[in-house]
Amino acid sequence: MFSVTVSRPLTVADVVAALAELFPPGTQLVLQPTGADVPDDTGGLWAGLEPTEDPAWPLGLVVHVYECDLGPYPDLRFAEHIGERLGVDVLCGVDPSLVDVDPQDPYYSLALVGGRWYLASTACTRLWGPYTVCDADGFREEPGDEPVKLIRPVVVDTR
DSSP states (O other), rough: OOEESSSSOOHHHHHHHHHHHOOTTTEEEEEEEETTOOOSTTTEEEEEEEEEOOOOOOOEEEESSOOOOOOOOOOHEEEEEHHHOOOOOOOOOOOOOTSOTTTTTTTTEEEEETTTTEEEETTTTTTTTTEEEEEEEEEEEEOBBBBBEEEOOOOOOOO
């Protein structure tokens, strides 16, 4: 299973076409809208669309791959494919073997922006907010309205 977040809304047809190009012919694909439960029989591939609260990154895709090998980094291969095919920027999880960061820190992402990979921070963004902050003055809520920050370019080999 993997998930990615993209920089613009996509149609179901966009997602189906991109997945069909990446996976072997004949792979059964089930694509479901927001909030749908994963069915008992999904065949080779199930994907769900998950809107976000961040207008700069409005759509998340959750993908369960059952019968296909996309190599050690399926999310990154998928990101490169849809980035090129659909002209979107893509946020992915961070694999510690690719980038030296704490894999338990949920605010780091790999970002494919304009065809280049970056280490990015999603801290204080609308993807994660609003936030409850505790400081010397007590608890307060922060809106989480920062943009995703590109920290530095990284080299990523998706094969």
